[in-house]
Amino acid sequence: ETGVTQTPRHLVMGMTNKKSLKCEQHLGHNAMYWYKQSAKKPLELMFVYNFKEQTENNSVPSRFSPECPNSSHLFLHLHTLQPEDSALYLCASSHLAGGGGTQYFGPGTRLTVL
Amino acid sequence: AQTVTQSQPEMSVQEAETVTLSCTYDTSESNYYLFWYKQPPSRQMILVIRQEAYKQQNATENRFSVNFQKAAKSFSLKISDSQLGDTAMYFCAFEPNAGGTSYGKLTFGQGTILTVHP
Numbered sequence: 001e002t003g004v005t006q007t008p009r010h011l012v013m014g015m016t017n018k019k020s021l022k023c024e025q026h027l028g029h030n031a032m033y034w035y036k037q038s039a040k041k042p043l044e045l046m047f048v049y050n051f052k053e054q055t056e057n058n059s060v061p062s063r064f065s066p067e068c069p070n071s072s073h074l075f076l077h078l079h080t081l082q083p084e085d086s087a088l089y090l091c092a093s094s095h096l097a098g099g100g101g102t103q104y105f106g107p108g109t110r111l112t113v114l
Numbered sequence: 115a116q117t118v119t120q121s122q123p124e125m126s127v128q129e130a131e132t133v134t135l136s137c138t139y140d141t142s143e144s145n146y147y148l149f150w151y152k153q154p155p156s157r158q159m160i161l162v163i164r165q166e167a168y169k170q171q172n173a174t175e176n177r178f179s180v181n182f183q184k185a186a187k188s189f190s191l192k193i194s195d196s197q198l199g200d201t202a203m204y205f206c207a208f209e210p211n212a213g214g215t216s217y218g219k220l221t222f223g224q225g226t227i228l229t230v231h232p
Binding site: 003004031033040041042043044045048050055056058090092094096097098099100101102103104105106107108 | 118147151157158159160161164166205209211217218219220221222223224225
C-alpha cells in the first residue's frame with residue numbers, strides 16, 4: 001500500500017449504530033487530518049493531529065470521536081449520527097501540521113446515515 | 115476567520131486551450147499560504163500548485179501557473195494547453211502562517227468543476 005488509504009470506502013449505518021473509519025498513511029508523515037466533504041459545501045476541517053496529539057477540533061459534535069494511536073493511523077469513531085452527517089469523509093497527512101506543507105489525501109469514505 | 119470564495123461553480127474548455135479559474139479570499143493575516151488542489155472524478159485529491167504570500171513571484175508548475183494579487187486578495191489558476199486529464203473539481207485553499215497556532219488549518223473554497231472537451 002502506498003500513500004494514504006482509508007477503509008471502508010463505503011458505509012451505510014443507522015442512527016443508533018456505532019462504526020469506525022480508519023485511515024493509514026505510508027508516507028512517514030507526522031500530521032494527520034479529518035475533513036468532511038458534503039455536497040455543495042466546501043471541505044470542512046474536522047480534526048488535526050500532530051505527533052499523535054490533537055491540535056485542532058473545529059467545533060465538531062461529540063458524536064464524532066477521533067483517535068490517533070500513532071503517527072501512521074487515524075480513526076474516526078461514529079455513534080448516534082444524524083442523516084445530515086452523510087458525506088464523504090477524507091483523511092489527509094502531511095510531514096508536519098502547518099508551515100504550508102502539502103497535504104496528501106486518501107480516497108475517502110462515503111458515509112450514508114439512514 | 116478566513117473565507118475563500120470561488121465564484122465559478124462550473125467551467126469548460128476545449129482541449130489544448132487555456133482556462134483561468136478564479137479565487138478570492140479574505141483574511142487579516144499578513145503571512146499565509148495559498149494552494150490549488152485538484153479532485154478528479156472518483157480519485158484522490160492532489161496538490162496542483164502552492165504559493166507563499168511573502169513571495170511576489172507567481173508560482174508555476176509546468177502547464178499550471180497562478181496570478182497572485184496580494185493587495186486584491188486574489189489567487190487565480192491558469193491552465194495552459196488543457197488536457198482531458200485536467201477534468202476535475204479544483205479547490206482553492208488558504209492556510210495562515212501564524213507559527214505554531216496555524217497547525218495546518220486549511221480553509222477551502224466551494225470548488226470549481228472543470229470539464230475539458232476533446
